[in-house]
Amino acid sequence: MSIADIEPQSEMHGGTPGHHESPEKVDARQRVGIWLFIGADVVTVAALLFTYLYLRGVDTAGHWMSMVGFPGHLHTYSEWENLYNNGTLGNPKPVYVGVLSAGLQWLTAALTVVSAGVLWFGEKSLRATKNAKAFSPFAIVAMVLTLVGVVVCAIQLGDIPQIFVGANDSITMSYTTYDSAMMAIIGSTLGHLVLLAFLGLGLAIRSARGVISGDKWYQVRLVRYFWVWVAISAVVSTLITTTINTVH
């Protein structure tokens, strides 16, 4: 048995043996971690929005929102393929896709904001009353709101119009760059909402089971930091995608 395997004695071990380290120290450490994680997330969302704005700015060959091809909603893939194969397709016309519904985008953003509000309000009452069990319903409501958001994002992804274009010896389906960039942004929001739902469920169970108690409520605050950031990022990206979209 080498020295490395000496039974650790001290109270100080953060997160590993001797783990009843004072909550303030753990809170301070995890707070820095969450802020750095949010920082990395900020750069990721910025890169997605950079992609959106760059593609809009470049608008190669006017394909930001239009493409020469066949509107996807008229036929399914195999129907277009059969039309193509027996040559009764006619020649492709420019198809203009139009802006995705701003309402659904603002609905998603609103859901993130409201769920963040519910969580924050629950946290305030938890901090005041120190009654963890009472916090659990707030976490459940916040989680449900994010799940609704997930459904709304899925609907938006479903609405993205397809265009069928000829590709030298066959026909294939493609999205314009606007739709591609929107797919990435909405997909990212969906991913973030799923993560929030997971965190919300975790807080609900932990507070119900008393793991989050009087002196350990900082875990809620840390999750709230990230939750508020996701709400802000949803609002900012929706602001950009609903105001800066068409190319005149």
Place this chain on the structure above:
Amino acid sequence: MATSSGKRSLKTFYYSWGILTVVGVLLAIWIPKRYMPHMMSNDGNLSVTTMILFSVLAAPVAAGVYAAAIHVLRHDRYKGDGVPPAAEQVRENTKLTVTWLTVSAVLTVFVLVWGLGALAAENSSSGNPLVVDVTGQQWVWTFAYPGTHVVSNELIVPDHREVEFRVTSVDVTHGFWVVNFGVQVDANPGTITTIHTTPDKLGTIEVRCEQFCGLNHAFMDAVGHVVTPSQFSAWLASQPARA
């Protein structure tokens, strides 16, 4: 050699600095001339001169660092066995740091000014260049001469007349590079990028692809010639119309 405070001879340092600088400058002048391709345009000559100038500038700096390292190896190596005793606990030499910063700043500014000047010179155009439309496609360059119906796989240009290459690609990104003119620009599908230069010597030139473009990227070369203007118009006339 135990550390003795006070001035000690920096002979090793100065000698090696001097020798290395001389060697560096000689190499700086010889290598670009010996190894860079035969340059046949103003931009090509500019790149060789820049190469020589920067190398000559870099020689004393590099030699200085090498000389210091040689001096340390020569004088400050601990010859005994066991752990060497603590040396003189010098932590800071602000004068040296400041001079080092200013020297590197001055050198950088010079390199910058030269670079920006060279860039401006390169971008200046004489107004009516001979336009050549270059098309890159997986693994062949084709050159079209607008105004005539001549399309060729060989790049023929008259000397002492500015030529502007308007470059595009039909499939992937290629890198149009006239080795002897010292200019290059990528051929991007869907857009036209331009580069221009003025040939000043007659002879054979080579075009190579410098952006990886797949299976036969290594074979995507073209041969060309810089000819006199009269030979150029004769060649144009002799070519079949292949619009």
Place this chain on the structure above:
Amino acid sequence: MTTTLEHTETSAEPRGGGLARYQNFGTAVVAGVIFAWIGWFIARKLFWSSSDNFSDQVATMTAVGWMIGFWIGIGAFNAPFRWLLGNDNSRDDDLYYAGYKQGRARYWKYTTDHKVVGVQYIIVTMSLLGVGGILAMAIRTELIVPGTHFVNQQVYNSFIAIHGMVMILALIVAVAGPWGNFVMPIMVGARDMAFPRLNALSLWTLVSAAVLLVTVLAVGGLPVGWVVLGTIADQAGVGMDFFAMAIVVFTVSTTVASINLITTVITMRTKGMTLDRLPIFVWGTIITAVLALYAFPFFFVAELNQLLDRTASTSFYIAAGGGTSWLQANLFWLMGHPEVYVILIPAVAALFEISSTMARKPLFSYRTAVGAMVALSGLSALVWAHHMFTSGWAPTLGGPFMVTTELISIPTGIFFLVLVGTLWRGNVWMKLPTIWMFGFIFNFIIGGVTGIYLSDVPLDEQLHGTMFVTAHFHYIFVGSVLFGAIAALAYWFPKVTGRYLDERMGRYSFWLVFIGVQITFGAMFLSGLKGMPRRDASYSLAFEHTNFISTLGAYIIMSGMLVLLGAVITSWRRGEPSGPNPWHANTLEWQVPTPVPLENFLEEPVITQDPYHYGEELVGQ
């Protein structure tokens, strides 16, 4: 100062760990393969088989299956679900996860002890360098004479791309991984990293991504070069999906590791360890971590767009759909140049640490050194478009990016001043780390100066895309960063194993690799000057001699690296015992016994001064 430790033997087998008792690298690979097959099977049922994206959709789902299976198998999901259900780790669980009393098995498990993760990073780095090295030998063997005699162009082009990416992966983690994990927490006086479980996650996600990256060669390869420029990458087969998936996971692994490193230094420094008493290597690690945190999300989005283009028919980089490959180039190089400084700075910081200890002198102008590293990482975020001078993307930006790129030579110059200034008038102890450091100084000058040529736009129009660029960055990656990484390995080897890395074999290896580097990449400079483009499977007779010489040099480097491998393997068990502080250094990691106890310190150290006071008897305990 060796404290005698009484062994408090607790006889019982290690309790706790729950599911983790049955999870190790073996179960991870098995689960990975099973889930990969499940992903493949579902995808073939789910997606419409005669669409263009079908083979890519199937490949991506297989890769996703591999990742999820591997992480379940290694035990990465245990902690999140235990958090979800509210039954946090008990003290015994934490002890088990820390690898307490498990002997060698802990190196094959999801162990959270930063010292175990450090050793795991050494193994991962060496295996990646091995794979990349083998590919390098194949490439140089192909280029020994003009013509494609060894392998055909398509295989050669795949070797180039995977050699590039595997070596970049290896060098990103080569110093910050092993020593940022093993040594840095002890240096700041911490018991472990801030987030031990995230530490294990970073390591094992890197392993899952590296395995996927190497399997690209088995599924049709990636004949497009490691920068996977949008237009040419579209022509690649399913290997591109595996590559993109591996990069998406790798960027998450590195970002999480950066968060871990920064938090450890900010919040877990021991009493008295103020910022200006931090060892310089700690500064290097956190500056790199901040730069990586900023840079790698761009790579994540660049490869995510590529994946969507191939699987969901989007048009980010497809001109026909309105996309442009310049978007991919920008996103890629926004990460690309910060990435090469994420590779360089830890090696330089490790060499600063070594130079001070080996010269028995304080680090020369400590604050200027830290300032130079901060300035370098700040500037490196503003220079990315010098990779695109000749792309024609934005000719008017040539000037500004030339300015920012050439400013980088000032902080880089400071590195030389600090290094040589530390050695100047010191008692330089010529041991293995010091020798590799002098190799670094020689090579980094050549690498640095040739960078200035390439930053000058008119000259770059002659040199871009030629072997000159390849020689430049090999002088930096091999000549400087690898030399720094081997110096760090030789320096901290006694702290990991309690034995010296064999001095004599180390010197044989140094001279072979050093001479090999000068021959290989010296001749490569000449090939580049003469006009040989990069990534050519075959070349004109004009480049015959310089390529032949380069290949000879490459064989010399290979033998040098093999000697180093032999030295590491034999010295690990049978090297000369070194004791806890062989170099008589002052930084904290040398004040703790070797092998280092699970919690590093038996009682919390108090720091009274910076670690660069040689001469007085050691203080700080």
Place this chain on the structure above:
Amino acid sequence: MIRSRSLGVALASVLLGGGALALAGFALATATPHQTPLTCTPVSGKAHTCSVHLSTFPDSLEGVHGASGGPHPDWVTYSNDNVVVPAHETIDVTIDQYDTGGAANNPFFDNVIGTNGGFDTVNGVKTTHVGVNDIGHTFTIRGIPGNGKTLFVSIPLPANNSNKFPVKLGIGTYPKPIVVKFSFDTGGPTVYEFNCEFPCGGSRLGNGFGEAMSSYGYMSGTFTVQ
């Protein structure tokens, strides 16, 4: 460790490692298949002349990928990708074109370039171009300047749109081929690379130059001049 032991271990690791790498390299070299070369059969009656016979197929059942067509049976192929021709010789090339076609993306490749006499014969008829919109494939061959004689030959192969498929070869049935003949002269020993410049690689990605066009052993090959 004592001196000789270190040297011994160092040498052992170089020999062991180097040996293993050499074996791996040898295995790799033999693993990537080099097709049996197609040699140039001398033409009786003409001095210093020999002939090579190639074909372009709409699938890969006839080419170098074996009867079942290898991993991508639907990819277009040349019948051989490893041709060996003598140096300083006139090469008479005959290409049987079995595949359909369409519009080339660069009109330059509709021209016959670099052959002896500047023309080729399509089913016996002398032509210099076949019309931009019905090209099946092209035969474009060149080398690296500075390696042997600088050569650039490009032949458009007309699209074969006949809808009768009388010819049976292996397991595939094909239309009556269009026979294209041309000749060019070789210089000193070197390696020329030939490939098709018509965007016949399918799929939406890669602008028509993906799949068969960018994979070794389908629509490209080498002429080794010895």
